[in-house]
Amino acid sequence: MAKNALLVLVALGTLPLAGCLFGGGNGGDDYVPQTHEFVLYVHDSSSDTIPLYTANNNSSQINVFAITFKENSDDPQKVPGPEIRVKEGDTVILRLVNLNAFTHTIHLHGDPGKVAWESDGVDYLTQFPVMNGEEYVYTFADLEPGTFWYHCHVDGSHHIDFGMYGAFIVEERTPSISFDRDYVVMLDEWDNCHVHGNLEPVTQSQLSPDAAEGSACYYRFVLDYLAQNQVFVQTGQQLNGTTPPEVCDALRGLPEDTPEERQIKANLLTGSGCDTHGHSNPPYQAARLWWYVTHPVYNPEYNSFLINGKAFPDTPAFPVREGETVKFRIINAGNFMHTWHPHGHTMLITHKDGYELPAPYKADTLAIAPGERYDYVMEMDNPGIWMIHDQMGQYAVNDNVHPGGMITCFPYDGFEGIDAFAMTRSIDCNYAAVKILEARGAHEHPMAH
Secondary structure (H helix, E strand, O other): OOHHHHHHHHHHHHHHHHOOOOOOOOOOOOOOOOEEEEEEEEOOOOOOEEEEEEOOOOOOEEEEEOOOEEOOOOOOOOOOOOOEEEEOOOEEEEEEEEOOOOOEOOEEEOOOOOOOHHHOOOEOOOEOOEOOOOEEEEEEOOOOOEEEEEEOOOOHHHHHOOOOEEEEEEEOOOOOOOOOEEEEEEEEEEOOOOOOOOOOOOOHHHHOHHHHOOOOOHHHHHHHHHHHOOOOOOOOOOOOOOOOHHHHHHHHOOOOOOHHHHHHHHHHHHHOOOOOOOOOOOOOOOOOOOOOOOOOOOOOOOOEEEEOOEOEOOOEOOOEOOOOEEEEEEEEOOOOOEEEEEOOOOEEEEEEOOEEEEEEEEEOOEEEOOOOEEEEEEEOOOOOEEEEEEOOHHHOOEOOEOOOEOEEEEEEOOHHHOOHHHOOEHHHHHHHHHHHHHHOOOOOOOOOO
16 A cells, blocks of 8 residues: 555544543434544564553563554554544444564454454454555444454464553443543553563573573563574474574473473473474474464463553553543453452443443442453542552552552542642552641651651
């Protein structure tokens, strides 16, 4: 496609994306459906990182490898990807431009109308994967309202763990419950030890058997090294050249305390040509006709728990005003169950997976499984600075240290004089709250001096 044509499509897509924050859902019955064109670029580099959270001692920013969708090719990486927000009855034409070395697709998770088979985004089932430098156009016509999300469907959870996902919101023309503010909240888990996909090999010092001592990331480093250098793939059936001796040393240092670990270790040693009792040359594999690609080993151990791409203390705050009705759209883009719990308020659950519930119900804790979406509204009638978090304590940590992970806040604007809309991170809520507590005569903050 010509460069100028792409620029036109980007310009067309900018207007809907720019107005995605607070739709209000008040389109009205006189709304005339429109067609919107969007472009999503896949980040070109396979070795960049994004920040997840600030370390507990404020000494450093914890980063993780990512490949993301972007609105413009030169935009910085960000997770989630661009939010697509349109209205009921609209049509979306979505062009995927892959600048990345890996293959990708886009799958719209949910059913906002009858999605055409060609636009379902499953590689080798509804389309061939989009290669580097290629494009693919998806069409979603006459959309039904609801909270949906899009993600890459190549190598399933692995590419989602690259950060390749975003919200796809279709606003109701006449919502059954009116609201003043609309927040999208995407939950996810990442393994900040993984560097898989990085085109630069893991350093030999990281692969040294000595690195196993005190390094929870050691095992994933080894797997990533093998995948990056195409020494070993998931089936253990492919070699490329001679395996370096240091890789075999690293593999022999892997744990073998359980039957599962012993089997994995044996497969790695044999598949990499390190086991003298195994076959160093792989058996011949005939070309498969049912699925053409075997993807590399991906064995995450999640240690970062994210709200909109960040972990506490860097999770986003959700400012509100007294008297408002605020709508939250919760999307679980991860692989774990989470339990969402706001303090001091009651949720009225109105939608499940984009569908309006025939009987909305009240709750103060909401369990949400992988891929699920829930919409709820809350009446802002209890001013304060309130926590909202995953009630499952193991997900409110950073590398097993509390506080961290899925913790954030919704501060009331004007409460004790605070400017809630100047708060961008959840830690801002804590700073403001400590000042209020001190001003009220509570005990002095122990870290004040």
